[in-house]
Amino acid sequence: MSLKDVVTFGEAMVMFVAEQPGALKDIDKFCRRLAGAEVNTAVGFARLGLSAGWVSRLGADVFGEYIREYLDRENIDISGVTSDSRHPTGFQLKSKVLEGDPQVQYFRKNSAASTLSGTDVDVGYLTGFRHLHMTGIPPALTKNTREFAYGALEAMKAAGRSVSFDPNLRPALWSSREEMVSVINDLACRADWVLPGIQEGEILTGSRDPRAIAEFYLNKGVSLVAVKLGPEGAYFRTQTDEGTVQGFKVEEVVDTVGAGDGFAVGLVSGMLEGLTVPQAVQRGNAIGALAVQSEGDHDGYPTNLKLETYLQYQLTGVK
Template identity: 30%
Template sequence: MRVLAIGECMAELAPTKTEGDFRLGFAGDTFNTAWYLARCAPQVEVSYLTVVGNDAISNKMTDFMRDSGIVDRFVQVSPDKTVGLYLISLDEGERSFSYWRGQSAARGLADDPTALDSAMAHGDLIYFSGITLAILNSERRAALLNALRKARAAGKTIAFDPNLRPKLWVSPGDMKRAIMEGAAVSDLVLPSFEDEAVWFDDASPTATAERYLEAGARTIIVKNGADPVLYVNGSARSEVAVAPVATLVDTTAAGDSFNAGVFARHAAGDTISDGVAYACALSRAVVQQRGALVPVDPASLPRPTNS
């Protein structure tokens, strides 16, 4: 199976234990999912579609992708731009973020329709997010959605995490319209109920699932923090309990790693229920460590009886 993730990978400056020192890393919502998927499903070919610059930090990023087992065949290069950057600040253990992404090369990832179509033809499962849509202007967003629509019609599985981030949008109305357009071209939608309740006024995870089903998606998996995960697939719907986390350290990549777990077990042919249980275990391991990309041992995660 081949998975193509689409979006923006950013340079990360994270504080070390030494005052004033920062460590360079790389992260971003869809990239985090690709990174965890490459670890948990080595039999899956994981590719990333984005645009980087032609400078030292962009080269370090693509080197990191390759070293992480992610195929960079669809990483384009913009000669006059660079990658987005964010800095993590700590105040008595609380993390805050400062972003510099206005000139990010990734904003041009949908500029070449031929390149988009070629990349999507290569993937069996294609994954994007609300942040992927947010960094694009309206014309580029329409181009990406059109390419995804064609890929779905050609038999590709399209997966979408709404990942609602209102600060990245001109207005909440623009965000909500674009998110529903993203859902309309997708087979699988993986929303987080806490965000959906705030911005779409959903009264329950069931309401969230029904809204995305009405948009045209076929399968909805609603993440809900420590509460059970609801999944709806056609007429079938059920919940998977979430085991408690012993020590919650950092939720930065909770949803990203969860999505990777779902994709990993989908690639293995597991049921949705087993895939969600595996995804919960992976996410639980991730949030007990500091950072977006942390060491995980796939062998320690539960496997369904048919694996």
């Protein structure tokens, strides 16, 4: 039986986005969308034609039903998702901004997803995929979800599968900065591909130099590090090669949330499809650029055709 492409896990939340700018406390009307770094990537992978799976736990409530139906429409395998009648599905409120990052208010404490534990790791399901993409968010939620993260990673590595890791730092979720740095680096150094942002790299390694950030992880056995540089693109380094791939010019930034997850979608999908590292990084830059031009966290993620058209226009000027 052939393996499916990529699996991920984490918490999905229903997101209510303000329909007009202003402080969240002053907003009367919101638009419903879906949020969560890992579901962002699952959607992105599926839109590019990869067979993608997402593992989590949802409350037995209307929010949980909405998420299941949403992901099913996106052709994501959710057979690894369980229901919980005792804990709710989390949700969040997100402000509308004209520039900069939006304000986000989370309602996720004691959510169904936060109860995932090491005993919930389904090795058979996970190893039915050739690649695991994970972020640093589940390890930050609870002790149980941290155990799940370690269990999933260890299961995939033991089976000879590749693993990518996006730190996706959320300092507010950790008891201390020291614990965050220790756990995130421990997980990152067990992965094959590590994808920090430049600010995250500084927090995690003590250096703001992309080359030094990459060297930190390469020296611990990671095979590829791609450091996200925002509008400037991304720096990559392997054991044998390095370089900077320029970003794409964006006329209007609508919402920056989801750009990093979009980069991960591009790089990971490119690597799984056999592109060169610079080509995969360029794909990541392209999807990140498309992501910031739409309101929803993953609304701008493209199909293969849209991605090819965008790249052709950006690189040649020909539509």
